[in-house]
Amino acid sequence: MPRTRSTTSPARGSTTATEVARAAGVSQSAVSLVMSGKAAGRIAPATAAHIQEVARSLGYRPNVAARTLRTGTSGLLGLVVLDASHPFYGHMLSAADDAAAGHGLALTMIQTRGHEDSWEQRLADQLSSGHLAGAIVCGERLSEGSPLRDRRDRLVFVEVPEPGMRSVALATAAAAADAVALLASHGHSEIAYLAADYPSAVFASRVADCADAARQHGVTLRTDPRWRATFDVEPATAAAGRLLDDGARAVVCDDDLLALALHRVAAERRVTVPDDLEIVGVGDLDTARLVSPELTTVRLPATSIAAAAVALLLDALAGRETPETTTVETPLVERRTTRSV
Amino acid sequence: MPRTRSTTSPARGSTTATEVARAAGVSQSAVSLVMSGKAAGRIAPATAAHIQEVARSLGYRPNVAARTLRTGTSGLLGLVVLDASHPFYGHMLSAADDAAAGHGLALTMIQTRGHEDSWEQRLADQLSSGHLAGAIVCGERLSEGSPLRDRRDRLVFVEVPEPGMRSVALATAAAAADAVALLASHGHSEIAYLAADYPSAVFASRVADCADAARQHGVTLRTDPRWRATFDVEPATAAAGRLLDDGARAVVCDDDLLALALHRVAAERRVTVPDDLEIVGVGDLDTARLVSPELTTVRLPATSIAAAAVALLLDALAGRETPETTTVETPLVERRTTRSV
């Protein structure tokens, strides 16, 4: 007579290893060994095949919570991004998921937009609770006394390297220098900067790179609090409008979405691009090639970046020693919103 | 003398409830009760406060794998989308994550693009293994004999209702009718359809809706295998070019990205929009308003759709009875790629 299910235990529907073992006439440990691919040399091939068959016919799937509890590491990776609805981060998500899936891992995300003060704690909690095995942090740096400071072995930083942590750095400083050099060579003595209105470290780093480049080329980089906006269409077009009102003729933008907003406002006002206004974006979103004239922009190759970040994180989780920083090239792609000579 | 850690157990760093209990001088069950918010009337307030304090000082986070194993339900929801890098699905991801986080749940995704034949099995496995508590399926229908058939209580379908399953339906048929009516009223007797080259059910359903509407308006809806493309820039612009070569003057597109590609090709060829070519998209991506002329399109409100889907899924998981289908309105937004009379 089968044991009555204890009333303490919650209702559950799935087949367990014990049930497979009973049906196959073997021990539960034999089932476990076979299912986890550790049967070689420990279970007779015929027995293993029989177990496989019975497991298949019962639709058995090892319970991941039990496995995680027992082994101490989960199969979930976190990806911290500003906003999953931004096409670049969408690409990162997509590519990181593909890369993780290739290793039998799943991906979950943490959005920082609107959670600027809490994402670090939330991520730290998810790491402490064993929910996440590790995480990739895009575009952000750690705050003073961050609860993530001592998580070196479980974190990888992307876009803005974090000292002492594994990082995927982007060569955007070189791209910024190229952009500034290009605009300076067209005779601009002033370059305006259309900035993203988010506290993420990545944007602070982008203006800084441009300012450095401007200094080297003897050109002025102008910034203004009124030339800042989130990526939403209305604020972005409004900020772009103010920048045009203020007479900008050469503009570098924190992001393609901002560049596209400026592009749009220029078209509306019949400002000729690139003759009367030159625009450089960052990202090389698909849309950069769907507007006319096509956008000159700094290409951020999401697929390579995501692959590098996942590889670095897997090394970290496996305790493998790796060079601390991987650098990904981010070429300036000259298209039609800058003049060609 | 502290007990030596069993050599069988894997290395683990985190604080456990037992450690908190020891430090606080109470039982492990008291700690559990307090941490899960079930202390009211069971633990003296002073004791509870003390436990809270000790837990906080030790940085204690309940292990989620243990909780999941014990309670039988995980805190992870799945979102099945064609491709996370598509801005609409990026928005869905973003909004669904916000909605889920509001209930203490996390979100993970499953991409169908490139995994047309395996996503159902993969999702079924993740459900069976207890990895996912439930999932939201966007734009897809179940195949014959799908392993997901009997998962009614854990699934919600979005975009294309699945018979017998909880669904968030979109009123896109009405929008398609409006679009066709608009174009017909401008004197077009033929409307061309620029189609998405993915097997997802949602696209099949969109053409079908347009074909129905065309029939009702005595107008011909033309489709052609050469007028199909994925959302990548090159194939999309190539297909748009063929459609223009073939003389289309009024075009409905499966997606804004396709509409934008057509918009781009038209600009390149100096085809005047909307006078010589009218374009209707689907999605109302941000970019629809960043091109000039702005795109007429069917608005898909990702935030409402995601919120409705998460709400329905939570009802399902809680065993609450709900109406099977929630319908979200998807208005046709008339902008400048269609004529205004």
Added chain:
DNA sequence: CTGAAAGCGCTTACAG
């Protein structure tokens, strides 16, 4: 109000 104990479903030495 509090604690001891069972048990969720696995993995992994260990004994045979």
Added chain:
DNA sequence: CTGAAAGCGCTTACAG
């Protein structure tokens, strides 16, 4: 080659 057993860290009746 195989099985019995311990134990991962919780939640939850149950007894006091």
